[in-house]
Structure formats: C-alpha cells, structure tokens
Amino acid sequence: MRKAYLVTVALFALAFSVASASDPAPLQDFCVALKDYSDKSAVFVNGKFCKDPKLVTADDFYFCGLNIPGNTYNKVGSNVTNVNVDTFPGLNTLGISLARIDFAPYGQNPPHTHPRGTEILVVLEGTLFVGFVTSNTDNRLFTKTLNKGDVFVFPVGLIHFQVNVGKTNAIAISGLSSQNAGAITIANAVFGSNPPITPDVLTKAFQLDKKVVEYLQKEF
Amino acid sequence: MRKAYLVTVALFALAFSVASASDPAPLQDFCVALKDYSDKSAVFVNGKFCKDPKLVTADDFYFCGLNIPGNTYNKVGSNVTNVNVDTFPGLNTLGISLARIDFAPYGQNPPHTHPRGTEILVVLEGTLFVGFVTSNTDNRLFTKTLNKGDVFVFPVGLIHFQVNVGKTNAIAISGLSSQNAGAITIANAVFGSNPPITPDVLTKAFQLDKKVVEYLQKEF
Amino acid sequence: MRKAYLVTVALFALAFSVASASDPAPLQDFCVALKDYSDKSAVFVNGKFCKDPKLVTADDFYFCGLNIPGNTYNKVGSNVTNVNVDTFPGLNTLGISLARIDFAPYGQNPPHTHPRGTEILVVLEGTLFVGFVTSNTDNRLFTKTLNKGDVFVFPVGLIHFQVNVGKTNAIAISGLSSQNAGAITIANAVFGSNPPITPDVLTKAFQLDKKVVEYLQKEF
C-alpha cells in the first residue's frame, strides 16, 4: 500500500533564500562579498569578507536568470532559485534577498522554516494554497488560496508551505528579510539529516513505528 | 523651447515601499497593524499598534491586486504600487515589504532614495536602464541595462533611478528591507516641498537662475 | 503493532522559553510588562506595554519556583518551565529569558525550533543526548552526550532536541536570547495544528501513507 503511494511521493531539495528582520546594518555604501576568499583562507566572518570597493563594478550588483523556470521534475514538484548572498555577492550587508519558486501542477514547496528571515511572496502565475502555523502551544494554522497578483507574508521562523492547487505551472517571487536567511525543510532535516537522528528519538517524537522511521530515513 | 519640451516632461508622485536593513526584530509571532487606531486615538508608536492576536485571521497576512497594472499616464510615465505596512497591516514588525513598478514606454522612476531601506528589483517585463550613485565625495554612478529576469540591488539611502528604455511597457517587482522604508523623489522633495524651500537656497545649491528655480517650484 | 508501541509513545506540549539574538535594545533602565493591559484594551505593541516606572517594585524583577520539578508524566516524558516575558514581566525589553527542562528517564524534549532565539543549555542532573540539524541543503546533524555541568548551544532557528539517555531524572537550565523567542515543536506544529494541515500536503511532504497522516493528526 505504502509502496504504491510512494511512486508519486516527492523528495524535495530546495534551499530557500530568505531574509531576517534584523541583519546588522551596513557601515558603508556597500560591501560586496569577496567570492572564494574564505574558501582559500579558511577564515570567515559573520556574513562575508568584502571586495576592494575600488574594484567593484555594476556587475557586482547584478544577477541574471530569474526568468528561467526551475526544474520541477522531482518528487515534490517544485524548485527554488535563490538570489541570496551566496549567489549574488552584492547583497552582502544589505539585509535583503529574493527567490523564485516554480511549481509543477500539484507540486508543493513542503513545510519549512527560514531561521533568519520573514518571507513576503507574490504569485506571478497559477494558484497556490499557502499557510503557516504559529508557535506553541496554539499552533494555529493560517491558510489562503492565492491567485496571480496576490501577496502573503510568512513571519520569521514559522513553519509554512505553498502548494500548487491548479492544473498548470505556478510561479512565485519571494522577498526575504536577510541576505542569507537559510531554509529548513522539515521532513528533510528531521528524516534526512546527515548522519541520521537516532530512530528512537523520532519514533517517540512523531509517534511512528520504528520501521516507518527507518524507512523514511532511507528515503530522505 | 522649454515649453515645447515640458509637454512631455513628467511630474512624478510615487510613494515607494521599501525596507530598511535594520527594522527592530519582532518579539512575538506576529503583530498585525491595528488600522485606524492611531488616527482615532492620536497616539502613535514606532511602527504601529497591533491588533488583538486572537482576532487575527489569514486575511491579515494577505494582500491582493499586485497583478493590476498601475496607471502610468502621468508626467514621468511610471507608477509604484506599494505593499508596505500602510497598505498591508500584516507586515508590521516583520522588516520587509514589496512594490510593483509599472513603466510606460520611455517612462522612468526618477532619481529617489529610500531613507530606511535597501531595494532588490527583478524585471518581469521589458527593458530597464537602472543606476545608483554612491555617497560623497566619489559620487560614482553604477548602471546596468536589465531585461526580463534580471535582478539589481540599490543599497539603503543611495540615490537611484529606473528608466524604461524599451518601446513596450515594463514591469518590475521590488523587495525592500523595511516594513516602511519611505521614498524621497529628489526633484519633488527639493522643488516641490510644502511649503517651498526659499529659492535663494536652491539657486546656490543647484547653480540655477532664480527664475528657473521659481519656475520649477511652480511645476512640482 | 503500532498500537503496542504507542503505549510508550509520547505527546508533548512544551512551550519553550528562548531568546532571539536581536531583540530591540532597551531605551530606558527597565520597562516592566503591564500585565493584562492588552487583554483589556485589545491594543498591543511589539513586545509589551509597560508599567508606570514609579510603581515598579523589586518583585517585578523576581520570579520564583524554578526549583520545582515539572510534571513529566506525559507522552514525551519531559516538561519545560518557561521564565519568559509572559511569566516574568520584568524581562520586557531586556532580550533574555530562562527555562527549566525536566526529563523523566528516557524522556525527551522532541525536535523543535525557537523562531526568535538561540539557546544555551547547561545540565544540572542526569545525562542528555542532544543535537541540532543545520539548514538546507547540508542538514548536518551535530550531537553530543552531556553530563552534569556540560553546556551546549543551539543556534537560532535550527531544529534541535534533547533526550534523557539515563535511568534517572534529568534537569537542564537554558538561557535564551530573547524575552519571548517562542518554540515550535515540529511534530505538533506539523501534525497537530489547529485546524489541521490538509493531509494531501503532508503525505507528499513526509512521504507517508495518507492513512498514517490522518492517524497522526488524530493523535496530536
């Protein structure tokens, strides 16, 4: 029974680009991230080291390709293209980032959080069913069906999701309140961590049979 | 000569919705702005008073209409639709906002600053020529021509502009690092303030003939 | 099979008290939360309204009872006693809080996040196995077995857990970087939200049979 189902069940691997409400403020006009410097020097700072401002050009503040649909041919049927400080060095110290999210028909951006950012999403194409859950102990669920031009906000750190409930592809753009808010896809982090969480912890936490937990851990 | 020109010269009246890199962080899951409360009570706080969380519904986190083109039939040929805390109460305390910018052919979003936010812009339709100028004393200009799917970032507080250099309409979406970053259209603020700035100040500052200054002050 | 297991499987209902790394700084010596004012007036602010400082006494900076063991007779075998701005008004504007966590033998504080705070934990009694998972796409798991006097830190927003791996009760104290960081118990928020998340979303996200999802939603 489960097997049959799993054929259509999805693996998701999205890295969301979001933005925290409280990135440290910039102390100069700009501080473009110095690519690969930390990789070579093995020294890091909060955020990124910056390029010599005399060498900065307009291209440092420019990113291209957000018009290209992401590949949604995966288990969850969605794809996130991040425009954060890792892919767009000009954002360093500026406290903001973007993402494009593509959804195949009935695809979803499964439940996840952004540990360092609030997300404001606008639908460009299609129809999305979206929601977030508040923290303990209420765990209230707020949901809405969004069409083209509709906007929704997911407060920092709360679990949220977006599902394409239409028969066509859907596209959304998200603004995020940090240069690198991170994303935690709940199922992946819980069942697919590296190394895996001891099954005993998860069987109790999720009230699942140990075999189911071990099965899930193999899948993720 | 001037007169002939002015027929096509534009007055602009856009209120941009941007986002500062350093809005205070939220101290609860959400704090939806309480509409009209300050108007009635004549008491205000930094940001907005908030609605009783028990009365909050999904609609408080929802805004619609960003699919509707703004009216660009004005002197600058552009229009900004703000999705900030004034129009979207759910953003209160969350440090982020959005805007849609429409451009008529050859329309522009004239030089302006956001006093409390960095702006990250993505082009949805058309071709924009964009740029920003760094602070004194370098005043370096960084410019780029953007096409569909291209992204650019305008650091907090710096003067920037966007011009539609194509023959068709253009559309952009901006993510902004504050719930209410404000916008200052330079020409409007300088020549169109209420009341006007003493012409003597502006003649010296802008090295313009007093008559030109007075003429401009009438126009804006 | 599942039934047999569930006898020992736990429901958890803990509300963690944590602290964000970036609460807004205080603008006066103290701003003790004004209890019940918002409840009566239905008006709220980011954080809490404050008591007249002339009426503040030493008792406003005092909380008692953290010596009392929490009741761990529940499905997860743990209990969190929060000392945050909701239970201790003197913390308002001060960016810090505490919690006491009690664990029955083999009890656990199941996977959860604090949307607005980092947690630093010290073990007072017993032996805890603790861990956290980093964000996408690495989802690295860092774990450690802690004994009396050992300290561990869980960075803001990341999923973490603590398990009593000893035969005796365990006790921990956590310092948290916000006056009200919130806690999101993953299993509760995902399977126990109010109202429930559409089962279709969860079956796909967690790769679970729909019946299992519906079963879990009844349990949480």
Place this chain on the structure above:
Amino acid sequence: MRKAYLVTVALFALAFSVASASDPAPLQDFCVALKDYSDKSAVFVNGKFCKDPKLVTADDFYFCGLNIPGNTYNKVGSNVTNVNVDTFPGLNTLGISLARIDFAPYGQNPPHTHPRGTEILVVLEGTLFVGFVTSNTDNRLFTKTLNKGDVFVFPVGLIHFQVNVGKTNAIAISGLSSQNAGAITIANAVFGSNPPITPDVLTKAFQLDKKVVEYLQKEF
C-alpha cells in the same frame, strides 16, 4: 544673466560625517580601526578590521583639530570637518561620530542626506536657517532659524540643509548616529556623478531643458 550669477554660485564638496541609528552593537570594549590594513590586503569587512587591543593607546581614542575653522572659500561658502571612523579610528563599532561645519556669511550646507544616520546639530556661532523635507508624498518642509546654543535634529535619510543667514561666520557641531553615515549632496550626486547620469533621465526628472542639464553637468 546666468553667467553673472554663477560668479557667486557655489560648488560644494562636503563629505558629512553622520551616524546611523542602528550600527551593529560592539562585541568588545573597543575595536579600533586598523589603518591601511584593507588597503594593503584588499580585503574588507562591514566597518573596519581592528587593531590588536594590546597595542591600542589613548591616542587611538583621540582626535585633534576641531577648533580649526574649515576653509569656506568655495562656491557654497561652507566646509565640513568630519570626525568619523575614516579620520578617527577609535570610533569603529561604536555607532557615533561628530562633524564641525563652518559657514561663510551667506554660505550654505546645501540640500543633502545621510544614508545611514540621524544628525543633531548645535550652533556655536552665528545664525543658521535650517530645514528638512519629509518623504513622499507629503514632502513637508520643517524650517527654523537657529542662534547660538540652539539645537535641531535631522532624521535619518531625509533631505536637509543649513544656511548662514547672518553677516558673520557661523559654526555648528553635529553629533551623528553612525561611525560612518555617509553624505549625499543632492546636486552633486545628481548632476555631478562620475560618470554623468544620461541627460535624458535628468531632463525628465527635473523638468529641465536638456541644455540646462548638460550645462549643470559640466559645472558639477
């Protein structure tokens, strides 16, 4: 006509030292900027790298020369002496700076903004007419004539100016809410950027004849 006027019209080249309301807080007693290190290494950070604290001396927290009048023999008849992190390394991480502003009779500190700071100004000598303009769409102008001992505040990011309306020199001291808030002299940034902004943009934005724009761009 214009020519005659321009003899007394001024070019201004002031770099204001201001301070943002939200510089990141210090994480140690002090972090004195390490002069020239970034120039040599071509590596930068948000703010400045810091000197070995063991090598820091009292001179690192000391700046001299604010008693020396600035040279106001220029087109705007004013001069700003900055005491910010670039000239006074001890300010690094401390979120504050100072400036001395000298005014020749009828000289002015022309319309400008500080992208990263609020300015509080006190008049030491003379009589200043000062003002600032609020953001769109109100663009309200607030002005005041200040005499010796009078204080005025210019909120972060708003366009403001100071004019010596007396027959004698005037002197002011400004406290600023960032270690390096930057200054943007509007006319310079708009008409004197390097390279120049396309005249077409400015003719439309400022409703000026293209020849006037090109004339101004040569002047600035």
Place this chain on the structure above:
Amino acid sequence: MRKAYLVTVALFALAFSVASASDPAPLQDFCVALKDYSDKSAVFVNGKFCKDPKLVTADDFYFCGLNIPGNTYNKVGSNVTNVNVDTFPGLNTLGISLARIDFAPYGQNPPHTHPRGTEILVVLEGTLFVGFVTSNTDNRLFTKTLNKGDVFVFPVGLIHFQVNVGKTNAIAISGLSSQNAGAITIANAVFGSNPPITPDVLTKAFQLDKKVVEYLQKEF
C-alpha cells in the same frame, strides 16, 4: 583631617544624556515623543509614545539654551545639560542625543558610565584631563589631556571621567549614541542609592571601614 577636606569635596548630581550604539531603528520619518501622555495614562512603551504626525511642527525638532552655562556651584564643580528625549521630544526613535558639560576651575565630571550609549566629546573651552577604564580583568586606564578642539570617545558602558585641570572654566559638547542612554555616577549610585545599600556589602566590596561607609552614605 577628613573634615577639613570635605569642605571642598563635592556632591554631584548630574544626569548625563548619552546614546546607545543600538537604539531600535525608526520605522517612519519621525515619531516625536508625546509629552505627558504616559504620565496621565500610566501606560508606557520602550521609548515614548508619539504625537500625531499631522500636529508636529518645526518646534518639535528644536531645542534652545545650550549656550547657557550650567551652574557649577556644587561639590564637584561641574554641570551637565542634557538634550535627550526627555528634554527634546523630537529625538524619539532617532538614536542620538547631545549634552553640554560645564566645569568650574578644577571641577570634575566624576567617574560614571552610560548604560546605553557611547559618548564622543569635543572641548569648546579650557583644558580637560579625561580617561576611561576597560572592563575586567585588565581594567586598563586610558587618559589624555584635551584642549580646545580636541575630541575623545568613551565606549559604551565603560567607567570614565573628565576633570578641568585649568584655572578657567571649561566647556564640552558630547554626542551620544542613544536617545536616552542614562548615566550612572558611580559614587552616587554606590553610596547614595535610595534606599542605601547595606553597609556590610560596601565595606567588603570597597575594603573600607564600616564607619567610613556609613559616613559616605550620609554624605551622598
């Protein structure tokens, strides 16, 4: 011997106006403090409630009187005139304040801290000997003699002092990184608190004879 000395020994009662490096950022152009509102309503917020922006005038951003010498005819021979949010409502949410410090010949601004702000001081008249002490366990003392036009910075929270070492009056202006940083005059807070600290605590802490402590507590 002590008696003879005490005739010239000073009691000091200065309330310094300083500014923290991390006041929350403003969320609108301005938020002028609403005078007396909290006194009447007995309800407070972090910072101050704000006046209806429509009723705000230029006078709200204006303070006068910093040209008037403070009365230094007191035991320490100094006087601080604060221009902070309590005396100048326009500063609310703006993260900066000023103070004027007057010194009689040989007067001092005795050892004190600003719990919420860094101070940058410029000497207008006279000669000051100034210093600050770093935190534990080094407790390094940095000192400098300042003349007219000299500037010094006292990092947030560190104990510092200023002494007029000249035969004439001295005047200084300080910029401070908060709208209300507070000041703690060490001797007053320790020996003159209300009610007094138990003498036993102070005898041990300061290694003073209990009679000396009790004597000091009467004096302060």
Place this chain on the structure above:
Amino acid sequence: MRKAYLVTVALFALAFSVASASDPAPLQDFCVALKDYSDKSAVFVNGKFCKDPKLVTADDFYFCGLNIPGNTYNKVGSNVTNVNVDTFPGLNTLGISLARIDFAPYGQNPPHTHPRGTEILVVLEGTLFVGFVTSNTDNRLFTKTLNKGDVFVFPVGLIHFQVNVGKTNAIAISGLSSQNAGAITIANAVFGSNPPITPDVLTKAFQLDKKVVEYLQKEF
C-alpha cells in the same frame, strides 16, 4: 582598626560573562570563533573571526566543567566561571552566554556592571541577597532575598551585586544577553585600574581623604 578589618575584606577578580540585548544577528547558521587566529595575525573584527564551517564539529558547541565549584578562597568569597565566547567559541555571533557563580558563606559578588548585557540569574543552592541601582538621578535600589529556584533580572549596564547571606555555600547560574558582555567590578575599576586614576580625581569624586584613596589603590 582598618587593618583588623581588612583581614576578612576581600579582593575580587571576577570576570563576568554576560550578554547584551543587541548583539548583531547571525548571518549564517553558525560562525564558530577561530581560536588564536587574531593573536597570530594581529588582525581583529567586531566579535571573532570564524572557523571554516566544514571543519566545525559538535565539540565546538560544547563546553564542560560548569559542575565544578569555583575557588571562593579569596577576599570577596566568590568566584565566577564564564562560559562566553572567549571560553566557548561556539557562541560567536549567537548573542548569549552563561556564567556559574559560587559564593562562600557570606561571600559576595561585589557591585559591578555589564557594559554590554542584561543578566538573568537563578539560584541553585543557598540564599542570596541581590540588588541593582537605577541610573541618575533617582538611583533607586531594588533588592530581594533569593532562595533555591528563585530568579532575578539585572537590566543592561546597571550596577548590581549578589551576597550570600546564608551559612552555607551558594551557587547561581546566569544567562546573559551577549556573547561577551564584559564585567566591570566597580571597586577594582575605580581603585585598581592600571595605571591608577590620579588620586585627586577620586578624593573629590568619592569624598575620601587622599590617604584613604592611596591606601585603597595599593590594595586593589
């Protein structure tokens, strides 16, 4: 008389580990401090340089030894064990720290401030008399006697103390709102700075006979 007393009077040398309400927020999951890098390179940043995240292990988030009583055999009869970014590199960028405080019978943690943090203290063993003094000009003293399980909060930057008023040892744990808030023991900083503060300053400030000041400066 004094001599007899001094036999039991204490010298204190505690370096408190506290936490500021406003440490800059993290811009990545973690940024573990790179030990000794600054010592070797003589280059520093606000906070600490960080270790290559690929080399980080669970041990970087782990500190042991808080179960070990500190040595209180000193003049004040207390001892502070800091768990801050200097001793626990995993705390870097995370805005929180801990401390254990041990008290001999009648020992005290003498009056001190934390320049960059609020402290929340919980008593584990014994009975403490604690208090803090507000800033000028009220200097109100708030005190409380705490027993096992009692909690008290000391707002950022205010002078506070803890005294063991019981016949047995006392133990407390403090959570602090910065990775490195620093501590300033008042008596040490004032009378024991290196080099010493000119006795003339202290005689006037503390209304003490110069010989007493010089005596104290020898002691501390």
